[in-house]
Amino acid sequence: MIGGRLHGPVDRMSQNHENLRRVLQLAKTPSSEKRRELLREVTDLFLADDEAYSDVEREHFGAIMGRIAKDMEMAVRADLAQTLGSLPTAPHALIQQLAHDEFPVAHEVISKSPVLEDADLVEIANSKGQEYLEAIAVRPTVSQVVSEALVDRGNDNVLVKLVSNVGAILSRNAIEKVVERSEGNEALQTPLIARQDLPVDLLNEMFSFVSSNLRTQIIQKMDGLPQDMLDNALSHTRDRFSKEVRQIKEADRRARVFVSEAARKRELNESLLVQLMRSGQTVEFTHAFARLGDIDVKTAQRIVQTRNTEGIAIVCRSARFDRATFSALALLIDASPTRSSEATQELLGLYDQVTPEAAQRVMRFWKVRRDATAQISAGAEAAAAAH
Numbered sequence: 001m002i003g004g005r006l007h008g009p010v011d012r013m014s015q016n017h018e019n020l021r022r023v024l025q026l027a028k029t030p031s032s033e034k035r036r037e038l039l040r041e042v043t044d045l046f047l048a049d050d051e052a053y054s055d056v057e058r059e060h061f062g063a064i065m066g067r068i069a070k071d072m073e074m075a076v077r078a079d080l081a082q083t084l085g086s087l088p089t090a091p092h093a094l095i096q097q098l099a100h101d102e103f104p105v106a107h108e109v110i111s112k113s114p115v116l117e118d119a120d121l122v123e124i125a126n127s128k129g130q131e132y133l134e135a136i137a138v139r140p141t142v143s144q145v146v147s148e149a150l151v152d153r154g155n156d157n158v159l160v161k162l163v164s165n166v167g168a169i170l171s172r173n174a175i176e177k178v179v180e181r182s183e184g185n186e187a188l189q190t191p192l193i194a195r196q197d198l199p200v201d202l203l204n205e206m207f208s209f210v211s212s213n214l215r216t217q218i219i220q221k222m223d224g225l226p227q228d229m230l231d232n233a234l235s236h237t238r239d240r241f242s243k244e245v246r247q248i249k250e251a252d253r254r255a256r257v258f259v260s261e262a263a264r265k266r267e268l269n270e271s272l273l274v275q276l277m278r279s280g281q282t283v284e285f286t287h288a289f290a291r292l293g294d295i296d297v298k299t300a301q302r303i304v305q306t307r308n309t310e311g312i313a314i315v316c317r318s319a320r321f322d323r324a325t326f327s328a329l330a331l332l333i334d335a336s337p338t339r340s341s342e343a344t345q346e347l348l349g350l351y352d353q354v355t356p357e358a359a360q361r362v363m364r365f366w367k368v369r370r371d372a373t374a375q376i377s378a379g380a381e382a383a384a385a386a387h
Helices: 009-027 032-048 055-070 074-084 092-099 103-112 118-127 130-137 144-153 156-164 172-181 186-194 200-207 212-223 227-242 250-264 270-278 282-293 297-305 309-318 323-333 341-348 356-386
Strands: none
Touching (some): 055 092, 074 103, 103 130, 118 144, 186 200, 212 309, 212 356, 270 282, 270 323, 309 323, 309 356
8 A cells, every 4th residue: 555645746647657557457467366455455556645646547446446346245345335435536437336236335325425426316316226315315415406306206214314404405396295295294294394494384384284292393483483484485375375276076065065055054153063073074074164264175174184183273263263162173083082181181271272373373374275275266167157
């Protein structure tokens, strides 16, 4: 192994050429027993003065190391990956070769190598298994284009690692996809809520389907936001939801007719809500709750499906429902035969714990969704009438 680094340009060039001649001689060694020793010698020779070599010389070294390592056992290739994984001067082609190797070899370079470019990482993300994507997700920095590829192909474990990585840059589009994927997955919801770049409107979107502890975190996070940021988030909510035109299922159509008829007969009230929930008519309840609570149906569906008792409390406080109505609905939606009396009292106390200010903040976003729904329905009806 060469010990010191040369400083004179002429001496450096002369030494580089001598080093390459030595490498070429070593590469001609026919004995298979010496291949491990040869690889170590070539690697040491390269590392002794890696910054002195030109790009072409580095790639020559890389080609030799790659050729020697290719047919050797995995432990040797893994050791080479460990040696070169964090080196900014490592030969690009060799690092690409190691990144496409078996995962115990590839992991080190995929997760650390600064030599890998975005195009390399996207290609790996599009062609390799999920463990390779997880290794990309924990890199010190992950660019927006690479994050897009991970979000499109990654499983939930990949997404958890990606959104937990403060060095990962996610586009608005990617974050929207992750928020949608996070429904029912608290492991993904927790790091999402903690991200500083999570848009406020998407933070509020998550309120309707996350757990009680996370809803508390969302309320606390939103409490300190300036008004202009909230206004901008409301604008995003309006624009985004206006694009979410979905087909209305037959059950939803019948429920809308039911609710309209109940309203016409002046029977749409708190008592009807409790009656519908008690009889298991959840679709009708959802539409009636949305109508009386002045929110959109999708938000009401999420509240019911995720047993979001804080959401029930917010709507009940905003709509000035009686505390008894909230208590009945909360116990019916979050029914648990094994709940202790202390847990029941804690649940029923939510009505008083949700402040009017917190309720109004969340309701502003939900009412934007409601208005967008109304506009979409009116537009559809106008289009149908025109034809």
